[in-house]
Amino acid sequence: MANTSATGGPLAPAVASPPLDDDALDDLLQELVAGVTGLPPSLVRPRWQPVVPKQPEPGTDWCAIGIPHQENDAGPVIQHDPAGEGSDTYIRHQEIELLCTFYGPHAKGYAQRLADGMAIPQNSEALGAADMRFIAASGIRAAPDFVNQQWVRRYDLTLTLRRKITRTYPVLNLLSAEVQHTTDSVPPVAGTTIIDQ
Numbered sequence: 638m639a640n641t642s643a644t645g646g647p648l649a650p651a652v653a654s655p656p657l658d659d660d661a662l663d664d665l666l667q668e669l670v671a672g673v674t675g676l677p678p679s680l681v682r683p684r685w686q687p688v689v690p691k692q693p694e695p696g697t698d699w700c701a702i703g704i705p706h707q708e709n710d711a712g713p714v715i716q717h718d719p720a721g722e723g724s725d726t727y728i729r730h731q732e733i734e735l736l737c738t739f740y741g742p743h744a745k746g747y748a749q750r751l752a753d754g755m756a757i758p759q760n761s762e763a764l765g766a767a768d769m770r771f772i773a774a775s776g777i778r779a780a781p782d783f784v785n786q787q788w789v790r791r792y793d794l795t796l797t798l799r800r801k802i803t804r805t806y807p808v809l810n811l812l813s814a815e816v817q818h819t820t821d822s823v824p825p826v827a828g829t830t831i832i833d834q
Contacts, residue, residue: 673754698741723810
């Protein structure tokens with residue numbers, strides 16, 4: 638059983654899964670980019686994979702996506718919820734950079750379609766369901782690759798997303814405490830107060 642504030646020691650979140658991370662976050666973003674650009678989902682690929690698949694031919698339009706950077710805000714909010722035995726709710730915000738690299742004869746057009754399409758509220762509804770929202774799209778940068786003695790069209794675009802992270806920790810209600818105190822009077826008066834709920 639996990640620790641609580643009554644047992645002492647490190648506290649793990651009471652619920653193991655929120656927010657989306659790793660493969661679940663990659664899947665959400667892959668569906669978003671495929672949906673907004675109109676590229677087939679099989680041609681919107683994770684940038685870093687354990688087994689690197691064969692790169693599509695230069696005449697194929699496709700996109701590689703990945704998160705190179707996540708930045709936490711300056712400090713979380715921690716609020717105690719006295720319901721039941723009690724718990725602390727931890728809330729912080731995080732910026733996520735999603736690097737999208739488009740390849741193929743229409744690469745720049747797909748990059749522009751993604752940048753434009755993210756401004757449409759309906760296109761970011763799936764993000765809202767995961768406590769995320771679209772903030773901005775960077776400029777589109779040409780970064781052609783020289784592969785097998787030929788130039789391959791490549792354009793990079795970074796989407797900036799913001800998400801809210803909420804976690805619950807088992808910090809229980811304080812049921813009683815014994816407080817020792819001393820007054821500033823002359824002579825000082827010492828005492829002990831017992832507080833019970």
